Amino acid sequence: xxxxxxxxxxxxxxxxxxxxxxxxxxxxxxxxxxxxxxxxxxxxxxxxxxxxxxxxxxxxxxxxxxxxxxxxxxxxxxxxxxxxxxxxxxxxxxxxxxxxxxxxxxxxxxxxxxxxxxxxxxxxxxxxxxxxxxxxxxxxxxxxxxxxxxxxxxxxxxxxxxxxxxxxxxxxxxxxxxxxxxxxxxxxxxxxxxxxxxxxxxxxxxxxxxxxxxxxxxxxxxxxxxxxxxxxxxxxxxxxxxxxxxxxxxxxxxxxxxxxxxxxxxxxxxxxxxxxxxxxxxxxxxxxxxxxxx
Amino acid sequence: xxxxxxxxxxxxxxxxxxxxxxxxxxxxxxxxxxxxxxxxxxxxxxxxxxxxxxxxxxxxxxxxxxxxxxxxxxxxxxxxxxxxxxxxxxxxxxxxxxxxxxxxxxxxxxxxxxxxxxxxxxxxxxxxxxxxxxxxxxxxxxxxxxxxxxxxxxxxxxxxxxxxxxxxxxxxxxxxxxxxxxxxxxxxxxxxxxxxxxxxxxxxxxxxxxxxxxxxxxxxxxxxxxxxxxxxxxxxxxxxxxxxxxxxxxxxxxxxxxxxxxxxxxxxxxxxxxxxxxxxxxxxxxxxxxxxxx
Numbered sequence: 001x002x003x004x005x006x007x008x009x010x011x012x013x014x015x016x017x018x019x020x021x022x023x024x025x026x027x028x029x030x031x032x033x034x035x036x037x038x039x040x041x042x043x044x045x046x047x048x049x050x051x052x053x054x055x056x057x058x059x060x061x062x063x064x065x066x067x068x069x070x071x072x073x074x075x076x077x078x079x080x081x082x083x084x085x086x087x088x089x090x091x092x093x094x095x096x097x098x099x100x101x102x103x104x105x106x107x108x109x110x111x112x113x114x115x116x117x118x119x120x121x122x123x124x125x126x127x128x129x130x131x132x133x134x135x136x137x138x139x140x141x142x143x144x145x146x147x148x149x150x151x152x153x154x155x156x157x158x159x160x161x162x163x164x165x166x167x168x169x170x171x172x173x174x175x176x177x178x179x180x181x182x183x184x185x186x187x188x189x190x191x192x193x194x195x196x197x198x199x200x201x202x203x204x205x206x207x208x209x210x211x212x213x214x215x216x217x218x219x220x221x222x223x224x225x226x227x228x229x230x231x232x233x234x235x236x237x238x239x240x241x242x243x244x245x246x247x248x249x250x251x252x253x254x255x256x257x258x259x260x261x262x263x264x265x266x267x268x269x270x271x272x273x274x275x276x277x278x279x280x281x282x283x284x285x286x287x288x289x290x291x292x293x294x
Numbered sequence: 295x296x297x298x299x300x301x302x303x304x305x306x307x308x309x310x311x312x313x314x315x316x317x318x319x320x321x322x323x324x325x326x327x328x329x330x331x332x333x334x335x336x337x338x339x340x341x342x343x344x345x346x347x348x349x350x351x352x353x354x355x356x357x358x359x360x361x362x363x364x365x366x367x368x369x370x371x372x373x374x375x376x377x378x379x380x381x382x383x384x385x386x387x388x389x390x391x392x393x394x395x396x397x398x399x400x401x402x403x404x405x406x407x408x409x410x411x412x413x414x415x416x417x418x419x420x421x422x423x424x425x426x427x428x429x430x431x432x433x434x435x436x437x438x439x440x441x442x443x444x445x446x447x448x449x450x451x452x453x454x455x456x457x458x459x460x461x462x463x464x465x466x467x468x469x470x471x472x473x474x475x476x477x478x479x480x481x482x483x484x485x486x487x488x489x490x491x492x493x494x495x496x497x498x499x500x501x502x503x504x505x506x507x508x509x510x511x512x513x514x515x516x517x518x519x520x521x522x523x524x525x526x527x528x529x530x531x532x533x534x535x536x537x538x539x540x541x542x543x544x545x546x547x548x549x550x551x552x553x554x555x556x557x558x559x560x561x562x563x564x565x566x567x568x569x570x571x572x573x574x575x576x577x578x579x580x581x582x583x584x585x586x587x588x
Contacts, residue, residue, distance in 0.1 A: 107428070128422030131470070132462055134401070158489045166473055168426055176425070176470070179460055179485045188496065190484040191473045195452045202482065 002262035005148050005231075011274040014147065015060055018281050022061035025288075033288035034063040035119065035280075036085050038096045040078065040104070041071035050097045056277050062284060065091065075104040079112050086114040092287040093119035095280070116293040119283035122169075130173065133180050135292045137283050142173040144275025145210065145231055147282075149184040154208075154229055154264060161187040162206035164199065164252070165213035170233050174210050199223070216250035221257030229264040233272050296556035299442050299525075305568040308441065309354055312575050316355035319582075327582035328357040329413065329574075330379050332390045334372065334398070335365035344391045350571050356578060359385065369398045373406050380408040386581040387413035389574070410587040413577035416463075424467065427474050429586045431577050436467040438569025439504065439525055441576075443478040448502075448523055448558060455481040456500035458493065458546070459507035464527050468504050493517070510544035515551030523558040527566050 025032065035057050039050045050066060057064035067081060078100075085094045094117045096109055110118075115125040121139035129136035138146065149156060161178050165171035175191040178184065187208065192199050194213075203209055203223045211219045212233035224230060234252030251268030259265050266272050286292055319326065329351050333344045344360060351358035361375060372394075379388045388411045390403055404412075409419040415433035423430035432440065443450060455472050459465035469485040472478065481502065486493050488507075497503055497517045505513045506527035518524060528546030545562030553559050560566050580586050 124419050124422030124426060124428065126422065127425050128418030128420065131421050131425055131466060132418060134418065158491045160492075166475070172425060172470075172473075175473070175483075175485075176466075179466075179469070179487070181460070181487075186487075186489040188484065188486050188490040188492075189469075190482065191469075192482050193473070193475075193480075195480040196482040197452045198454075198482075 002259050002265045003152070004259075005152055005264055005266045005271055007144075007148065007266060007271045007274040010148060010151050011144075011278040013151075014278040014282065015056070018060045018285055021285060026061070031090075031288065032061065032063050033093075033284050034065070034091050035093045035095070035284045036065040036067065036088075036091045038067050038069070038078070038081065038085075038094070040069045040073060040097075040100045043099070046097045046099070052277060053095070053280060056281055057284075060281055062281070063090075071101045073104075075108065078104055078109060082109060082112045086112075086117060091117065093117050093284040095120045116290075117287060119280060119287050121283065127173070131176050133182070137286065137292060138177065138279075139169055139173060140276040140279040140283075141170045141212075141233060141272065142177055143279040143282065144272055145174060145233070146177060146184050147275060147279070148231070148266065148272070149229075152264060154184070156184045156208065157186040159187050159207035160190070160205055161208040161210065162190045162192060162202050163210045163212065164192045164203070164219070165211070165233075166191055166193040167212065170212040171210070174212065178208075178210075211252035213252055215252055217252070217254040219253040219258055221254065221261060224258055224261050226261050227263045228261065230258055230262050230266070231272065232266050232268050235268060235273060296553050296559045297446070298553075299446055299558055299560045299565055301438075301442065301560060301565045301568040304442060304445050305438075305572040307445075308572040308576065309350070312579055313354045315579060320355070325384075325582065326355065326357050327387075327578050328359070328385050329387045329389070329578045330359040330361065330382075330385045332361050332363070332372070332375065332379075332388070334363045334367060334391075334394045337393070340391045340393070346571060347389070347574060350575055351578075354575055356575070357384075365395045367395075367398075369402065372398055372403060376403060376406045380406075380411060385411065387411050387578040389414045410584075411581060413574060413581055415577065421467070425470050427476065431580065431586055432471065432573075433463055433467060434570040434573040434577075435464045435506075435527060435566065436471055437573040437576065438566055439468060439527070440471060440478050441569060441573070442525070442560065442566070443523075446558060448478070450478045450502065451480040453481050453501035454484070454499055455502040455504065456484045456486060456496050457504045457506065458486045458497070458513070459505070459527075460485055460487040461506065464506040465504070468506065472502075472504075505546035507546055509546055511546070511548040513547040513552055515548065515555060518552055518555050520555050521557045522555065524552055524556050524560070525566065526560050526562050529562060529567060 121137035126136045163175045178187040179189040208229040210231045216236045232251035232253040237247040238250045240248040415431035420430045457469045472481040473483040502523040504525045510530045526545035526547040531541040532544045534542040
């Protein structure tokens with residue numbers, strides 16, 4: 001029987017650990033970690049995400065600052081706001097909730113955030129430091145997956161890991177992280193994507209599969225070998241009239257068919273998802289501790 | 295019969311193209327590309343390499359500046375020299391010849407070079423931009439390999455590429471470059487290394503093998519499939535009393551046994567090797583043209 005990797009429980013443990021650290025910082029009169037978030041416009045989903053992140057900060061005892069701007073804000077003005085936060089010594093970490101309006105360049109905004117405060121890990125310096133195995137902020141989803149692997153003590157050295165999907169935010173960094181000389185890591189990694197011709201042939205060889213392509217139930221039972229570790233990063237909303245919300249969240253894995261063959265598997269929801277917000281808290285703590293950039 | 299990929303010829307074509315570009319820049323009274331190189335100490339091999347790079351500049355019509363320092367120079371002094379070159383508007387590109395003495399941090403020096411002048415492509419920003427598929431200086435060996443693939447019009451999309459070796463300067467960037475959505479690229483990439491258990495099983499599946507582990511004649515005839523493309527990055531000096539120099543240069547591929555099975559193969563010497571110096575010239579031209587950072 002597969003061990004079900006419980007992202008809710010793991011995420012809760014991490015929050016508890018962070019909360020205790022903040023308490024001990026407070027007791028010794030240290031500086032409380034402080035996250036700033038920028039939200040542009042009134043997109044409902046973005047608003048929900050940012051509010052959850054702010055609530056997370058409260059829950060663990062971080063300070064937080066939410067800066068909201070109309071979607072009419074100019075690129076120049078937004079860059080100036082980023083700059084102001086860069087220069088605010090009380091703020092340790094800064095995130096800009098995406099998407100932002102089309103008239104503002106995401107790349108320019110990302111590049112403007114000081115790497116030392118880039119707790120989303122999107123700045124090219126942090127990506128490059130990660131690739132060079134230097135200390136770096138790892139972005140939320142990959143960091144969350146690494147935590148799950150580590151906390152479930154899953155063996156990775158010498159294992160063949162097949163990553164499906166080459167996105168900047170999940171697949172590509174996962175392929176880099178798992179091939180590094182470290183734990184978790186030291187995997188032989190195969191990165192598959194839309195141009196891969198024989199995905200099934202690849203996944204059947206995998207000791208570890210990271211499914212991050214965003215295609216509901218793509219990974220079927222006949223695509224994995226007995227005893228594989230399966231990490232499901234997919235979260236696609238599929239219409240479902242029987243649900244009050246009107247949709248069901250589907251992963252990239254056909255859980256029912258795949259789970260019986262696995263040694264470990266993450267469910268959707270409740271697997272990788274809950275870890276991403278915990279990752280942001282971990283990165284903010286690292287920023288406050290100046291653990292990445294000294 | 296395998297097509298032998300001729301690095302000498304390709305490198306000569308690139309130099310010729312650059313030379314013509316410099317001539318046209320000169321004719322229209324533009325700024326001549328200018329490479330600065332820093333050499334610390336008196337290591338014989340380093341001296342040879344730097345001198346060749348300076349000679350390359352002369353040959354294509356670039357300006358070059360060689361700054362030599364005693365190996366007693368302090369880290370602080372060297373960083374100040376880097377800073378001075380960063381601020382010199384006439385200098386487009388800067389390389390620091392490695393190795394440098396142990397009392398100076400390679401990472402600090404690399405990080406201090408302005409990304410815009412980092413024609414070796416070692417700065418984390420350039421590595422990160424490469425990983426994010428943004429314009430970036432690609433370091434010499436990977437860039438040279440990409441040029442060979444492109445100029446020999448080798449199909450890469452949907453091909454399975456197995457990279458052996460995960461070094462920061464070859465294996466790891468090659469795995470990133472060949473999986474990007476671009477040409478050359480769009481490969482399914484497997485990155486193998488010292489912890490990989492079944493290298494032969496992997497290489498036998500490969501349409502393209504990049505051997506970059508530094509182990510003479512590691513890749514044998516029984517490890518490649520018929521029609522494979524084999525890129526040999528190895529250059530190990532093996533003692534050979536019959537040679538005047540006392541050594542023979544050996545690649546990571548057993549050429550004699552592997553070549554008959556290949557569609558394309560790079561010899562050693564004369565394959566990837568000659569391309570690295572051409573790459574530096576290409577990057578210096580890109581720097582002068584402000585093609586990467588605008």
